[in-house]
Amino acid sequence: MHSSVNDIRDLARLLGLSPTTVSRVLNGKSEKYRISNLTAQKVRQAAKEYNYSPSKIARGLKMDRTDTIGLIIPDISNPFFADIAYSIEKEARLKGYSIILCDSVDDLKVEKELITLLRSHKVDGIIIAPVGIRYEHIINVYNSGIPLVVIDRCFPGLDLPSITSDNYQGGYDATNHLISLGHKKIACIQGMPESFPNKERLRGYIEAHENNNLEIDKTMIVGDSFVIENGYRQTRIIFSMENPPTAVFAFSNLISIGVIKALNEMSLKIPADVSLVSFDEQPYSAYLGTPMTTVNQKKSEIGQLAIDVLFKYIMDKEYRQVVYMKLKTELIVRDSVRNLRN
């Protein structure tokens, strides 16, 4: 085993050089300081040999940047967010940044604590998919000058840089697809009603009806959460009614799992008895008993753009323009909708 090198000073001593020179070489400033090629070579080789790499922690203290960015999401076990996290991590790493992953478990109090925590970690920037009920604490961070980008749950009025899907369009397309195939009574199983994505999807649902001169039956708008159980429960209720709908629009992939489960139990076939469209494409959507028609969100683009925008703020502290981007959704048509016009 080598004599252990813990320090830039250890390494410098070993080489008969000053820490300054070592630091310069290791930071690629050899030419700027006209350090001899020989010296530079020796430094680099020794660093490799003794497996030395500068402490980011000491570096961070001195330079006021840590090469880390904080990521706050409501639930990393939700594939939607896991996919986003994947692309964010990848893009960040490409730029030499590491991710501090924080899970808010969809709890506002936790979210606030996490923001404080990330500030104390001196992250260079924050990407956050907020719980989405209150935003003051987030606006405070942004206004305090810390680079920050909001994803998923946000809206133009917030005055916060944000990347989101066009949930209105997704809701409209899905509903319109059903209507165009002759469906007139379409149940809508919502997620969390107060959340912005939910409101927008619902707006799409409503306007699609209006544009097709279709009356909306308010009793067909049900549900209150993005989880499986909600989809299951509402489906059981709806299809026990006198005049059940011919179709269901599920507002999340988890909701549609619940819908499918309930329909199975009730021996109702998709699409023969009930048609189904769900928000959020998943790898298994195409391989379900009946391949499911879904609204796909561009998850990796959301992550990529979030990083792009964040780095504008990180690289140029003067840049304060509030960027707001809305990404197109895509309707993936499969076999879960019956054509009633035939």
Place this chain on the structure above:
Amino acid sequence: MHSSVNDIRDLARLLGLSPTTVSRVLNGKSEKYRISNLTAQKVRQAAKEYNYSPSKIARGLKMDRTDTIGLIIPDISNPFFADIAYSIEKEARLKGYSIILCDSVDDLKVEKELITLLRSHKVDGIIIAPVGIRYEHIINVYNSGIPLVVIDRCFPGLDLPSITSDNYQGGYDATNHLISLGHKKIACIQGMPESFPNKERLRGYIEAHENNNLEIDKTMIVGDSFVIENGYRQTRIIFSMENPPTAVFAFSNLISIGVIKALNEMSLKIPADVSLVSFDEQPYSAYLGTPMTTVNQKKSEIGQLAIDVLFKYIMDKEYRQVVYMKLKTELIVRDSVRNLRN
């Protein structure tokens, strides 16, 4: 807006106290140093009011601990690892630690770089689900005294603390279940053959045959990757043969998605025409066209135990006992296996 407080010194000045006192109060050492209650109160209140919390980066430099742990996984977009990451993050946070998330994209070179990176970040410990081809670089880290726990892809011979599922048992149970229902020709669609979990699952498959005095048809052991396409391709090949098997054992949830897709296309029904058991329970497993019989891994326990073990090492640097834990898997029986004994 308040006069800005960036420093412990700013805060001390504002209070007419020394940084030392402020630090002591904020670190809960008021009594130890017999600091007056009044002073302590004032400090705490001012800290809250001015939204001050100590820089973890400066603290880390001084105290030689960063309150962070590094997590290296092959693919955060894989729900199996996302679930593990979820429980690790949750447990770590409970202990006041943050997670630096690193995705190795199943690439050994990247994995090595990430380890160096995490060392330069001075993480207090590392949890790693290795690519699993080579281990020297990981053993080096462990031997250098950095607390480290391996999850998922590891084995007793490694002399590395590790938490893993009992993949042998899972493979045995799944195969035995099929055999007990009268299946004699069972295809086995593998993942990455060199990986330890795969070897163990295969060992279970083989021994289940032996214990039931069943000959193994080597041409029934196929496949080379944990992904969907592999499951699809192998299924198409197998069920184009003269004497196809009556059942398939898929070694991952992605593989079974491919199997289902292929069987659908070939108009083969589960379980009427083909029975199916898959490794790795997923939220949708129960809601597929035919609810699928799966082998469930205790993902959240893996995360929890990894943290528990890691913290033994973190808390007691003298503790060097190599902990190896193998978690039971659970066969979840649903409707995807036909009883041939009827």
Place this chain on the structure above:
DNA sequence: TTGTAAGCGTTATCAC
């Protein structure tokens, strides 16, 4: 072409 020394924000040691 290289080196010296100060300072980043914190806490531990020693002093009073």
Place this chain on the structure above:
DNA sequence: GTGATAACGCTTACAA
């Protein structure tokens, strides 16, 4: 009960 000071490992003026 409280405070002055050094030190953690690094980079950057400034010096030579």
